[in-house]
Amino acid sequence: MILIVGCGNVLFGDDGFGYEVIKRLEEIKLPENVKLIDAGASGAYYLMDIVDENVEKIIIVDAIDYGLKPGEIKILSVDELPNIRKYTFDAHAVPLAPFLKDLAEKGIEVKVIGCQVKNLPIPEINPGLSEEVKKAVDKAVKIILEEIL
Structure with missing residues (x-):
C-alpha cells in the first residue's frame, strides 16, 4: 500500500497546501493500493496509528519554510530531514523526522513533498x-502521480 498524507491547517493560509493536494488527488482515479489521508495538523499522529506491515511507501505533503521562492516545491528523502527535535518541517510541533527515519529503516520508502510558503499568518x-x-x-499532484503510477 502507498499512503499519501496531506498535513496542514486550512485556516492558516499556505499551511493548507497539503489539504489542497489531497483534495485534488481525490478527483483522480488512483490505483487501489493508494490511500489518501487528509491529516490536518495531526500528521504525525495519523502516521503512528495507521502504518502497518502492508505499507510500502509514504508520501508526506506539507507546507515548508526552507527560504525558497514562494510556491517552490522541494522533495526530501528521509536522509535530508533534520536530526533535531524541532525543525522547519515538523508536522506542527510533533517531531516527525525521527519517526519517518525509523519507518525507512524498516524498509518503507518515505518522501516528503514540501511547498515553500509565502503566507503563514499563524x-x-x-x-x-x-x-x-x-x-x-x-x-505537487504531477510529482505524486509520477511516484505512484
Whole structure:
C-alpha cells in the first residue's frame, strides 16, 4: 500500500497546501493500493496509528519554510530531514523526522513533498492559499502521480 498524507491547517493560509493536494488527488482515479489521508495538523499522529506491515511507501505533503521562492516545491528523502527535535518541517510541533527515519529503516520508502510558503499568518486566521502556492498544487499532484503510477 502507498499512503499519501496531506498535513496542514486550512485556516492558516499556505499551511493548507497539503489539504489542497489531497483534495485534488481525490478527483483522480488512483490505483487501489493508494490511500489518501487528509491529516490536518495531526500528521504525525495519523502516521503512528495507521502504518502497518502492508505499507510500502509514504508520501508526506506539507507546507515548508526552507527560504525558497514562494510556491517552490522541494522533495526530501528521509536522509535530508533534520536530526533535531524541532525543525522547519515538523508536522506542527510533533517531531516527525525521527519517526519517518525509523519507518525507512524498516524498509518503507518515505518522501516528503514540501511547498515553500509565502503566507503563514499563524496565529491569525486567514484561510486560502497565496497565488504562488495555489499554482504549486498542480506541480505537487504531477510529482505524486509520477511516484505512484
